[in-house]
């Protein structure tokens with residue numbers, strides 16, 4: 001499964017940006033010509049630059065992934081053009097109507113946090129611009145200001161609610177696909193994605209493959225529910241003990257941790273310390289103080305090795321640790337580490 005399919009937010013923003021560029025680029029080109037012929041040179045020039053930028057963005061997006069700054073630049077430019085056009089024209093021409101589109105665009109392109117900031121700023125500046133316009137009839141001015149404010153705030157509110165719930169569903173969907181529902185650790189899919197895509201510099205990367213020893217006995221003695229809670233607590237303990245590592249559940253009672261260390265010795269000490277921590281930690285679940293141990297196989301990244309090959313190497317060491325008595329750490333091309341002294 002391709003994990004990029006789960007990143008609906010990026011896909012949506014890219015689509016919106018392309019269509020925005022097409023639409024606003026063409027509209028801007030038209031108005032640019034109109035303004036230049038009418039003698040409004042600065043606005044005409046701004047609009048022409050904006051059209052060229054839109055063209056460039058469409059070309060760039062057809063070949064590359066969307067970058068967040070592109071969304072920000074587009075929103076800033078559209079906001080500046082709309083506000084400037086409002087500033088230099090009379091309200092009777094109705095240019096302020098364009099400002100109603102801004103909250104929708106800002107939320108769609110940049111999300112809630114930036115959306116709230118941009119929408120608030122536009123409202124503030126737009127209000128100042130409209131208040132600065134003198135009209136012979138103050139009642140008309142007031143009516144217009146109130147209507148503008150109410151319409152703008154209602155569009156802003158709807159955009160905020162829509163983007164909030166869209167982002168939440170997208171996050172939930174991603175979590176459903178990538179996280180183990182029991183322990184909250186990543187699953188195999190997210191491990192692959194992390195290793196292949198997110199982990200840019202793989203040198204000094206180590207994979208710990210951990211398996212709980214005699215876990216069946218815990219299930220048999222205390223029940224499956226207690227067993228589930230033990231798995232959850234183990235995942236939490238792994239996350240806390242190896243804070244900078246990424247924890248994945250790769251089998252029933254099997255976890256993998258991907259972590260980078262400065263040296264092989266450092267990695268081995270960390271694995272040994274982890275084994276010792278689990279051995280010494282009693283898990284208090286439903287009134288039972290459960291003690292258990294883990295076996296760990298360690299493998300490191302070699303130039304151009306795939307995740308699969310590291311995994312197989314770690315699995316071999318784990319198998320050795322199990323075969324030779326459990327509650328042990330073994331590493332590829334290293335001797336058993338039980339004797340290594342762990343610094344306090």
Ligand SMILES: Nc1nc2c(ncn2[C@@H]2O[C@H](COP(=O)(O)OP(=O)(O)OP(=O)(O)O)[C@@H](O)[C@H]2O)c(=O)[nH]1
Nearest residue numbers: 211212213214215216217219224225227228252253
């Ligand atoms: N509670 C619970 N148990 C699980 C889960 N997934 C797998 N198991 C149990 O984990 C146990 C694994 O048993 P075995 O493969 O015999 O391994 P073990 O008892 O840990 O023994 P060794 O690995 O050889 O030390 C089985 O009893 C499975 O039912 C789960 O999600 N929850």
